[in-house]
Amino acid sequence: MSYKCKMCRVEVFTEDAVMQHEPMGHQRKKKGANITETCSSVFIEKPEWLSTEVEEGDILCPKCHKKLGYYRWSGEQCNCGTWITPAFQISKGKIDEPVRTPVVPEAAPIQQPP
Helix, strand or coil: CEEEECCCCCEEEEHHHECCCCCCCCEEEECCEEEECCCCEEEECCCCCCCCCCCEEEEECCCCCCEEEEEECCCEECCCCCEECCEEEEEHHHEECCCCCCCCCCCCCCCCCC
16 A cells, blocks of 8 residues: 655555554643644655755655655654654655555355256
């Protein structure tokens, strides 16, 4: 399954590149209510097409050059509270996430009565 740039629909990375992490259940208060933060970004392994000549910088779409996120070799904290090092962080709002289609087993052939 692939993730695509929301602007030009070019494949940016695949599901294999996603770094899974356990959300720490970071909470914040907003107008008297506790809100549990969920991950608003996807952390990935360094894409081959990304030039990382400096310590940190923007991650741009390889085709349309729209900003998708940023990287920081020293790491970054996800809004859920988990610290990821190194961090190649892509905003979920900048990409089309793959839609999982359920696997439907093939129906058995209908047998005609003799």
